[in-house]
Amino acid sequence: MTQTMTENGLILGEDGRARPAWASTSPLLREYYDTEWGMPVRDETGLYERLTLEAFQSGLSWETVLRKREAFRRAFHDFDPDRVARFAETDVARLLDDATIIRNRRKIAAAITNARATVELRGKGGLADFIWAFQPETTPAPETWADIRSTSPESVALAKALKKEGFVFVGPTTMYALMQAIGMVDDHLVGSWRRGSSGVWA
Template identity: 60%
Template sequence: MSTGIAAVVGDDGVARCPWGTGDPVNLAYHDTEWGLRVSGEAAHLERLTLEAFQSGLSWLTILNKRDNFRAAFAGFDADTVAAFDAGDVERLMADAGIVRNRRKVDAAIANARATVALRDGGGLEAFIWSFRPEPSPAPRTTADVPTTSPESLALSKALKKIGFAHVGPATMYALMEAIGLVDDHLAGCHRRGCAS
């Protein structure tokens, strides 16, 4: 039997996924962005990069640093980040406005390079969306929301095969939720059904 938490009605009378209540930054992200499709290479590279940096941290930490990440990584322009050199890595490792983790910084640069190389095969956006699963029933509680799926495992393996790093199955599942490949807004949440 499920022991998770169902959608929560906030002080504003609106039902949301439990993580989207409380902190105003989480609430705004939940209500205006999470689960909505993004468009373009830079938007997909940004989400992939931020999900990789989030690994082991709270998502709120990443959201609070997102503007700094955008500045540090040139708006997630793949060509610019792909050209980063050792000096850029040192600059990033000295930037207190982002998460300073050498493996994640190196992965972000490797992923930008892999994104550029992927353009000949249709591009990052089309590649990620080719792993979109069939829609599933609305999860009733947080206990019904998986952390991985067969599709996220397949996406992870496929990305690693073409040079991406720090793209494990759980990280890729979080990416799939964030950009609307799967709709994990809970039953009763006012955003359920927003994924395209």
């Protein structure tokens, strides 16, 4: 695969499209970047899935999580909050025995806790409205990877608000990664072929 680097660190692929270096290291990451990262997610199940996967990613590479994504979907019943909220200790044991997912007791427990919190949050308008209420007024326009921050005032506030509602594994850095992934901010580098593709900041 022939690739060249632009002045601001983007990788120009053989298809002529510019992507950040992280999205140019494997076909899986490239597909994720080209089709999903930064696109709006506004449904409860989709957001619960991404909250869960972001928590499991902590300390690991995102590619590791993506490779296990379908296994996670099977193990967590397509991230149906109602079903996961009813998980018992027998389900935790089942998941800890499942070599196709990331086996971490604290993260598994967090997924169950967050499913229950998601169900409870329906009484306050639901997870989607709750998260998107923290969308900033403007989006960054990073020129290089070094310009991309790891938190924002909004991600700090979102993390605090979610914790107040009983969610766990939702720190400011994790929440900023979520905001990037679901299009609440557009952190595609200026010059990337995906910049502005979400429609949120058009």
